[in-house]
Structures are given as structure tokens and as C-alpha cells.
Amino acid sequence: MQVVVDPSKPEDVEEIALTVHKEWAPLGAQRFLDLIDAKYYDDCRIYRVIPGFICQWGIPADPAQYSKWGDNKIKDDPVKISNTAGKMSFATSGPDARGSQVFINYDDSCAQLDSQGFSPFAEVTRGMDVAKKLYEEKGKVDQAEAKVEGNKYFKKWPNLSYIKSAKRA
Template identity: 45%
Template sequence: MKRLLIFALVLALVPAAFGQTASNSALKNPAGLKETAPAMFNVKFDTSAGVFVVEVHRDWAPIGADRFYNLVKNGYYDNDRFFRVVPGFMVQFGINGDPDVQRNWQNARIPDDPVKQGNTRGFVTFAKCGAPDCRSTQLFVNFGDNSGLNRQGFAAFGKVTSGMDVVDKINAQYREMPDQGRIQAEGNAYLTKEFPKLDYIKKATIEK
């Protein structure tokens, strides 16, 4: 009987194991994640601070919306930390907690979208460096009116339609202290050790 129970347990775990492997494999090949996003879709973020929902409009920023759709669909943001929180400005996330995954996306950049929708409270935008066409995986949610970012090419692709109160209460005690280079190199191990009270995304799910 004990042998049968062990065998049954192994069988029960097999689908989950294969699912996790498939997801990890997909995330290690950015070039393979090129699916076109629906014209509009919602993403539910179940976080340690609560739940919020982002409504994405592909026509606002098609390239950014497609990248976001593929990342969420393949579990990229699951277990990610909100590593940069600046009250009155924005909350930023999108460095994968697994360095083996993250290194594949570090240079997987996408072209800029023209700015059609600005950066005001609750709108969601890809972070970018000072150069053109350097968006990858990092996102931020605007806490207030940051319309000055529009002139710098930050194109919003979605907005928080419910749970903005949850976004407002994401832990800001560490502000900009986490080192992004170390997050990329060491992943969540670094953040858990040095900044244990960071809020994080439990799971991000696409909802029709």
C-alpha cells in the first residue's frame, strides 16, 4: 500500500513539474515569445499587498503590449519583487528573481512605441534607459501626474482599473536602495536577504 501511495504521489507531481519546466524553457528563449496580444485584455496581479488589475489597450502601445502579454502568459512576473518604490512618483518591478532567466532578457530589447497615452496616476509603462529602443521587461505604475515622462518617450500601454489602493500601499521603506545590478546577478536571494520586507507579485494572470 505504501508503495502504491508513493507511486500515486509521483504521478500527481509529474504534470506540475513538466509545466514548470516548459514555462522556464520558454522564458529562456525571448525570441520565441512573439505572440500578438488581444486588442484589449486584463491582467490580475495577486501580490503580497493585495490584488490589483491592469487593463491593457494594445492600440496605445502595440509593441509594449505584445511584450507584456507574452511575459505575463509565460509567468515572467511571478514572484517578482517591487524593488523600487518612490512615493508620489512610481513603483517599479520586472527583474526576474531567477538570474538564469533574467540574463536571457537583459538585452532582449524592443523598439519604442510613439506616446499616445500619457503617464498619469494608475497608468502602466515600460521603464527604459536614456537611449532609444531599450525597453525590455521592467515596468512601473505611476503614482501621480508624471506627464513630463511623455516627452522622454515613455509610452503607457495600460492602466490600473481596480486595486489602486493596493498599489498605493506597496512597501516603500527601501525606496531606491536595492541595487539593480545585484538583483540581475543574484536574483531574489539578494533581495530576500537584504530587503526582506519588499512586497512581491505572487502571480500575474491574463483575464479575458
């Protein structure tokens, strides 16, 4: 993924490389790859950063994309590997409710998420230092409003880091 950490310098693009593991969580892994192929994450704001815990994104620039993907939920995969540092999982609001929002665990203490059903499907193989310096927003994002407005909504937070493009290697 090509990431712009500081939006005031859009030409300064950094990289976070991931390896997707279908054997860990086949449904989640395939959904993520489908979202990458659909360019769903391109120009996507990283709206939730909690130092020492996670960074999260998955509300697309174009709200029509959310209707197609984010509202189209997939079933849960069993947790086969722990949510330790560098692992990526889908965010969820309950059983069988994974859509398009994903997060990277910053710390091994995120293993507490295992018992809540968050099943990792990928891991950061390069660029964890980039993931850990993403902009931390001090306001609460209204996800419902962001899903309806896309990046128009995120203009309220011009300093948010964002994914310039995400593609398979």
C-alpha cells in the first residue's frame, strides 16, 4: 500500500507491505483481496489511530463503494492465529458482520481481541514503522456520516493520513 502520512506533503509516499494468508482466514483474506482489486482502499482515510493499539480504515472515498462492499457482510472465520503486532484483521460490530473496515495491530497486547472473534488474515512484512507514525486524530469520527459522504466528510480532518493506492504486488 502506498501511504501518505502527512497530507501537507502528498508527494511523500511511504509503503506498508502486507502478506495475505488465506490459510489463516480464507473468507477475510479473499474479501480483502477483492477490495484491493476493486481499488476500494485507494484515497481512503485512516481515520482511527490509537497509539499502542491499532490503526483502522475502510470507509472509502466514494460512498457508492461503501454501499456495494461495506454493507455486504461476510461470515466470520475462526481465529487461527493471534492478534499480535503487525497482524491485520477486519473490524466488526458483531457475529458475521465483517464488511470493509480493517485494522493493523500495533502491539502484542492486541491478542485480547482473539476471544472477541477478530481473525487475522494478513501481516505487515515491511513498513510497520510507517503504520506506527500515522496521524492520530483527536476528534471522534461519526462513521455513519462518513459512510454516507465518503471523503467529503473527512475534509473536517485535513491532517488524516491516507492510502494513496493499494494493489497486489
